[in-house]
Amino acid sequence: MKKYLLPLLVLCLLAACNRNATKLDDFSVNTLTVIDSVQFPEEYLEGWELSDMSYYTMEVDEPITKNKALHDSIMAWMTKYMVDPEETGSKSLLAIIENDKDVSLALDNTGPGYSSETYRKLLEVTDRYVTYSDDSYLYFGGAHGMPFYCGVTFDRMTGKRFTFNMFNTLEGLNELVKEGIIEQHFFEVMPEDAFDFDLMLQVSEDEPFPLPSTDPWIENDSIHFVYGPYEIAAFAAGMPECAFPYSVMEKYLTEEGKKFFQ
Numbered sequence: 001m002k003k004y005l006l007p008l009l010v011l012c013l014l015a016a017c018n019r020n021a022t023k024l025d026d027f028s029v030n031t032l033t034v035i036d037s038v039q040f041p042e043e044y045l046e047g048w049e050l051s052d053m054s055y056y057t058m059e060v061d062e063p064i065t066k067n068k069a070l071h072d073s074i075m076a077w078m079t080k081y082m083v084d085p086e087e088t089g090s091k092s093l094l095a096i097i098e099n100d101k102d103v104s105l106a107l108d109n110t111g112p113g114y115s116s117e118t119y120r121k122l123l124e125v126t127d128r129y130v131t132y133s134d135d136s137y138l139y140f141g142g143a144h145g146m147p148f149y150c151g152v153t154f155d156r157m158t159g160k161r162f163t164f165n166m167f168n169t170l171e172g173l174n175e176l177v178k179e180g181i182i183e184q185h186f187f188e189v190m191p192e193d194a195f196d197f198d199l200m201l202q203v204s205e206d207e208p209f210p211l212p213s214t215d216p217w218i219e220n221d222s223i224h225f226v227y228g229p230y231e232i233a234a235f236a237a238g239m240p241e242c243a244f245p246y247s248v249m250e251k252y253l254t255e256e257g258k259k260f261f262q
Contacts, residue, residue, distance in 0.1 A: 024156065027070075027130060029061035029122050034097045038105045040112040050141075054114035056101045061122040061132070062093050070130065073159030077132075077152055078120055115139040123151060124219055129162070129260050130154045131219055149239055150226055151217030155260065163215040166257030170211065173252055177225050178209040180242030181232075201232050218260055223249045 037055045045052055063074045075093070082100040091099075103109060104116055118136040125131075131153045139145030153162035167173065181201075203209055213231060216223050226241040227233070233240060246261045 024127060025065050025067045025070075027067075027125050027156070028064045030064055031059065031061055032094050032097060033057075033059045034094075034101050036101055036105060038107070040107065044107060045112060048112055051113045054105055054110050054112060055116070056104050057117045058097050058101065059118070060093065060097070060120040063130075067157070067159070069159035070154060070156065071159070073154055073161065074130070074132070077161070111141070113139070113141055115145065125156075127156060128262070129156050129218055131217055144235070146229060147239065148228060150214040151219055151224055152215070153217040153219075153260065161215070162218055162257070162260055164211070166254055166260070167252045168254045168257075169252060174209045174211050176244070176248075177211060177242060180225070180244060181227070181240045184242040185240040186237075202234065203232055219243070221246055221261060 035057045037053055040052045040054070060078055062078075063071050065071050079093070079096050082096055104114075116136075116138055119133070121133050121135070123131040123133045131151055134148070134150050134152060136148045137145050138148075154160065155162070164170070178201075210232065212225050212227050214226065214228070216225050218224070222243040222245050224241065224243040226239055228239060229235050250258065250261075
């Protein structure tokens with residue numbers, strides 16, 4: 001009986017490996033780019049002395065995978081502000097972007113000088129997660145436009161997003177993020193003794209330091225946090241960002257959150 005035991009174990013291991021290989025489907029992307037502009041006629045330019053053009057650019061990495069849960073989750077995020085979620089499955093991604101472009105550049109919806117740039121690009125793929133970046137810039141007039149940047153992480157198997165819900169506690173996390181912002185962002189701008197950080201951050205001392213309005217993401221096995229312009233500091237401070245390795249973050253994470261790293 002024993003002589004059959006080893007071959008049986010080998011077969012079981014091979015079967016398990018094959019099941020895992022089947023579940024972990026290949027992942028690639030198809031880059032879609034839509035660029036267009038519109039020139040406004042004279043009747044729209046009364047009192048306007050700047051550009052008579054408006055511009056639109058969108059470049060996205062469309063997910064290519066047989067994992068429907070992952071594919072649909074990425075698509076839902078990618079098209080969230082472009083189309084009614086119920087329509088996502090009935091249109092190609094390129095058609096959705098073209099429609100978004102037409103709406104954005106419609107003369108009755110925008111104005112001369114308007115500019116929209118959006119880049120949703122694949123950042124990293126591992127056996128555990130897929131992370132995209134969301135990098136955009138909008139200009140509606142005035143002294144400057146409004147940039148935006150964050151990352152978004154999806155579970156490679158289930159498609160579930162990594163959010164603040166993956167933390168079992170937020171107690172103390174805000175102070176850790178504040179220290180990270182000061183050390184990793186502001187120390188690179190000017191020396192430590194050159195300014196008052198609390199004044200620079202423009203955050204009330206009577207309230208807890210706020211966590212970012214956008215969810216954190218995973219990149220290179222570290223958790224990243226980023227604040228938008230004006231969220232905690234002046235526009236000139238940029239978008240304060242910090243990151244911490246898993247060894248620092250582990251105690252804050254739920255068991256589900258830890259699976260993104262295991």
